[in-house]
Structure formats: C-alpha cells, structure tokens
Amino acid sequence: MTYILGIETSCDETAAAVIKANKSEVSVLSHVVNSQIKIHEQFGGVVPEVAARQHLVNILPIVNQAIKQAKLTLNKISAIAATQGPGLAGSLMVGFETAKTLAWLNNKPLYEINHLTGHLWSWLLPEVGKTSTLNIPWPFIALIVSGGHTELVLVKDFVNHEIIGKTLDDAAGEAFDKAAKIMNLGYPGGPILSKRAALGKEQAWDFPRPMLQQQDFNFSFSGLKTSLLYKINKLGKLSDQQINDLCASWQAAVIEVLVEKTVRAAKFYQAKAVAVVGGVSANQNLRQAMTEKCVNNNWLLLLPHMTYAGDNAAMIALAGFMSHHLGRQSSNKNFLTSAIKPSLNI
Amino acid sequence: MNRISYSIHDTRRIAREILRQLGRRHIILLSGELGTGKTITVQAIAEELGVTEDVNSPTYVLMKIYPLQNADFDRLVHVDLYRIEYNQDTDELGLTDYLNDEKSLVVVEWPERILGNWPSDALLVQFYYGDKENIRTIDF
CATH class of the missing domain: 3.30.420.40 (ATPase, nucleotide binding domain)
Structure with a gap:
C-alpha cells in the first residue's frame, strides 16, 4: 500500500491531502483546502505578495492537518507530491519548497507534478474516507x-x-x-x-x-x-x-x-x-x-465530485501515484536543486 | 500617433507598428477596456518576434514568459494585471527584475492598476472603442 502526501499552492488555494492507493484502488484519507478567495474579495483583486504570504502562513498548519486527519505520521508516508507548475510564481514556490524540505528531511521521494495532470485524474477521487476502484477507460x-x-x-x-x-x-x-x-x-x-x-x-x-x-x-x-x-x-x-x-x-x-x-x-x-x-x-x-x-x-x-472540481491536493497526490507508480516514471533524485515551473505545459 | 483599426487584422498590423516605434525602449503598457484588442496586440508582437507557441491570456497567472532568439531581446514577458488590486507597487509583483533588464521586452496589460510606478520611458499605448462595432482607436 502506498501513502502519498500531496501539496498544492499554484493559485488561490493552499491545499494538502493524503491518499492511500494500490494498483486497483484509491482512498482519500484527508483533503484540506484553504481558499484565499475571501481575502482577494476584500482587496478587490489578487495581491501576489499577499497571496504568497497567505500560503506561507497556511502551508505548514494545513500539511499538519492533512497528516493528522489521515491518522498517519510523516515517516509512514511513501512519497510527497507537489505542484511544480503552471501557476503564480510566488504561490507555487511556497508549496513546492515546503515539499522539497519535507522530502529531504524525511528521506522521501519527491514527485514533481504538473497541476494540469492533477486535474486529469480528479474524477477518480472518492470522497474522504471512501475508496474507489482505478477503472480507467483508455483512451x-x-x-x-x-x-x-x-x-x-x-x-x-x-x-x-x-x-x-x-x-x-x-x-x-x-x-x-x-x-x-x-x-x-x-x-x-x-x-x-x-x-x-x-x-x-x-x-x-x-x-x-x-x-x-x-x-x-x-x-x-x-x-x-x-x-x-x-x-x-x-x-x-x-x-x-x-x-x-x-x-x-x-x-x-x-x-x-x-x-x-x-x-x-x-x-x-x-x-x-x-x-x-x-x-x-x-x-x-x-x-x-x-x-x-x-x-x-x-x-x-x-x-x-464537487469538492475536487476546484484546485486541491488529493488530485496532485493521485497524479503522483499514476505517473510514478502505475506509469513507472522515475522521480527526480536531485530534487534539492529543482525549481518551480510557472509556465509548465503538459 | 493615432491609428484607427477596423478589424483584428488591422490591430495586428498596428501592433507591428508599435514594435517599430519602440526604439531603445523595452517596456510597452497597453491600456484599454475589456475587448479593445490588448491581448491580440501582444499575440501579434509575439508572432513578429518569432514566438511559435500560442500566446493566450495570462490573467490568472499574472505573467507568462516566452524565450526569444532576437538581437534586441532574450525574452518576452507578457504581464496582465487585470486581477490585481489597485495601487500596488511594481516591486511587489516580482516584475522589478524584468523592468530593469533591457533584454526583457515587457508588455503589460492593465498597467493603470499600478499607474505612477512605471518607468518613465515606458511606451504607453491606449485602446479605445470606436463609434461602430469592431472599430478601435489605438493611440501611442
């Protein structure tokens, strides 16, 4: 069984989630999203500085909450998946660097995820606490x-x-x-x-x-x-x-x-x-x-599900599982020098 | 200069003219209402400079960067401040490096969101609706 912690901060949402998956099914153990839309509303628009700062304030409590809700500890996690791009540079950086640091200190692989690839799998995600089978109609x-x-x-x-x-x-x-x-x-x-x-x-x-x-x-x-x-x-x-x-x-x-x-x-x-x-x-x-x-x-x-239509981290974790476990893509061993890619394409 | 555009095709031609008017400057500010032709202008500029990938609106990511192989510029920085709160400083947008780098051609949509903070030698282009549909006045 594989446990993946996902982290997503590409735009207005600070999100973390833990999924549990094997080759035939996936469960979402936790799914935490903090949206900045209310803050932007108050300013009448996005303030990149404020957005990045909000992500910074939120990121560790949200990651912590995701791990706690999953009833796990970091050392039980198999890998950390984080959004590398595309997105707002200052915002992406917060989640990606946090993921790098956590992966490094806990000796875990880091999966560098394209935000768009995350969306591709969002329809497979079950509600928190439930399980769905990985039955995919190709193509x-x-x-x-x-x-x-x-x-x-x-x-x-x-x-x-x-x-x-x-x-x-x-x-x-x-x-x-x-x-x-x-x-x-x-x-x-x-x-x-x-x-x-x-x-x-x-x-x-x-x-x-x-x-x-x-x-x-x-x-x-x-x-x-x-x-x-x-x-x-x-x-x-x-x-x-x-x-x-x-x-x-x-x-x-x-x-x-x-x-x-x-x-x-x-x-x-x-x-x-x-x-x-x-x-x-x-x-x-x-x-x-x-x-x-x-x-x-x-x-x-x-x-x-409505809860996964917008940006979330469960889809980032699942994308990590899809590409690196089922798709057998190898993860970047030199991730310490890896950087965000704000203009990433599929 | 005051140019009248009767079509998207005209707007693209005027965009190439704007580029020729640039001289030694490297910052272009495109100011005008929704739908007056700002993004089309950036697309035409990008095409003229040899960008092959599609240039679409960076409203949600604030900026998109396209590498250029060009004698004057190393990159095109397409900025869109539509979602930005009024009256911020350019320093807070992560733009300063590009605004100070003559090798970066910086094209900014909705610059009025932070007007007053732009370098004084930036080329300001203003887009207005004409009397009839499809007609625009482009002033630079």
Whole structure:
C-alpha cells in the first residue's frame, strides 16, 4: 500500500491531502483546502505578495492537518507530491519548497507534478474516507476548464497525455468572470453569472459560437466578451430580467462551444470516455449538456465530485501515484536543486 | 500617433507598428477596456518576434514568459494585471527584475492598476472603442 502526501499552492488555494492507493484502488484519507478567495474579495483583486504570504502562513498548519486527519505520521508516508507548475510564481514556490524540505528531511521521494495532470485524474477521487476502484477507460478525452485553463487533453495511458486543443485567448472561467464584470454582477463573477443564467431565457439573445466553423479543437472566448459588451452598450440601463436573459444566452454559447469541441475530439480520437474537470466543471448546465452527449454517443462521462472540481491536493497526490507508480516514471533524485515551473505545459 | 483599426487584422498590423516605434525602449503598457484588442496586440508582437507557441491570456497567472532568439531581446514577458488590486507597487509583483533588464521586452496589460510606478520611458499605448462595432482607436 502506498501513502502519498500531496501539496498544492499554484493559485488561490493552499491545499494538502493524503491518499492511500494500490494498483486497483484509491482512498482519500484527508483533503484540506484553504481558499484565499475571501481575502482577494476584500482587496478587490489578487495581491501576489499577499497571496504568497497567505500560503506561507497556511502551508505548514494545513500539511499538519492533512497528516493528522489521515491518522498517519510523516515517516509512514511513501512519497510527497507537489505542484511544480503552471501557476503564480510566488504561490507555487511556497508549496513546492515546503515539499522539497519535507522530502529531504524525511528521506522521501519527491514527485514533481504538473497541476494540469492533477486535474486529469480528479474524477477518480472518492470522497474522504471512501475508496474507489482505478477503472480507467483508455483512451479518454479530458476537458480541463477553469479560471486559468481551457484545454482538451487526449489521455492515452498513465504518462502519455497530449494537448489536442486549447484556448487561443481567454480561458472559459476567465471569460465568465469578465462577462460578469461587464454586467457588474459582483465577485466571484463566474458562479454569480451562472445563478442569474438559471433565471433567464437562453433564446433571448443571439451570441456567436466562436471557432465552431474551424475543424480543430481550439477555443476562443475573447470575441464573446466583446459581443456581450456591444449588446450592453446598445441596451443602456438593464433590468434584472434582461441581465438574467443575457447571462443565460451568453452562458449557453460558451457551453455549446465547450461541449461541441469536446464531442468532436472524442469522436476523432475514438475515445471511450469524456472527463470534464477543473473549477468550471462544477457548472450544472455544462454537466447536463455533456451528459446528454455522452449518453447519445455511448461514452462514459467522468466528473469529479464537487469538492475536487476546484484546485486541491488529493488530485496532485493521485497524479503522483499514476505517473510514478502505475506509469513507472522515475522521480527526480536531485530534487534539492529543482525549481518551480510557472509556465509548465503538459 | 493615432491609428484607427477596423478589424483584428488591422490591430495586428498596428501592433507591428508599435514594435517599430519602440526604439531603445523595452517596456510597452497597453491600456484599454475589456475587448479593445490588448491581448491580440501582444499575440501579434509575439508572432513578429518569432514566438511559435500560442500566446493566450495570462490573467490568472499574472505573467507568462516566452524565450526569444532576437538581437534586441532574450525574452518576452507578457504581464496582465487585470486581477490585481489597485495601487500596488511594481516591486511587489516580482516584475522589478524584468523592468530593469533591457533584454526583457515587457508588455503589460492593465498597467493603470499600478499607474505612477512605471518607468518613465515606458511606451504607453491606449485602446479605445470606436463609434461602430469592431472599430478601435489605438493611440501611442
């Protein structure tokens, strides 16, 4: 049995988790996340200095809590997995250096994990205290959608992951936040926009479906933002119902593009399943639209529990287990000089 | 200089012009509302300088760095301060090293979040919406 401590500080969340895994099943023993969203809200935005300092204040108590909740001690841990990138440099550094130090002092291997690879496995994670079987339908297409990412990844096995499409400008979650900003909906914009959308009519307004004519698997959401802006400038003062309708129609456009491109990719690569992961995978309309497509095409739909949709450390620990144990990748023996990689790609 | 852009294609052409106007400077500040063409401008600059990877919005990571093989610059530093709180010092952003390094071409979106702290020789480019859809005024 392998016990892996995961550490994640790539953006707004300080997170630590312990998983227990063997080649057929995985359990989450602990999963601790401290989000800085409330702090950013108070400042009206991110302050990198403050963010890094908050991670510093939180990291050791959170790691300690994760180990305690798992009812383990550090010497029982088999390896430490930490996010190396991509992310905010000052924030990444806190978690990664902490992991290096812990690995060094306790003589454990360090697994240097790509944050995006973490998301790829998040749908496999059971709730804390529960176990799930590692039953993976190869190959599968993963749509990673969050504030910072919109990527389509072909997952062939434990280590071979290929980005087959991505956003050419704004990430989907970022587009949600900016659209919310344009309509002055408040912070955090994305979830508020989705709530308003639930009260509006999708057919009320006509928004473009960017990139659907292109046969590739790339996305572009910048034009949708502009098109919303034009509509609002024309409308002048908006009633609540108009805002709801705009939210519904705009969200429908984003979701249609996300779903359509994912479906095309899954067909093209003859995928067995489709995974939708990352913060935006919590969006109910996206889940629903993707469910219909998967049922029609006989694909499994792989969705993370809500608690693992956003950034967390359990997925980082699991990614470590996947690549280094099941995928037999060797870990970096010279990790003492290893550094964060803020612009890391898959 | 005041340029009118009627399309994304125009904006990209104007971006190349901005690059030629740079002279010995190495910091470009792109100021303008959402959707006025800032990111497209950075993409065109990157392409012109030989960056082959896709340049997309660094809003969530604040900055992305692209190595350059260029006589003037070693790297393109694409900064986006959209998520940043107003009135911080550039020192706190981890930008100082690049702002002091003439071999780094630093292109900053939403510089007004920390206006007043930028080096005085930075090239300020302002983007405005025109009277009609798709029209932008780009001033530098």
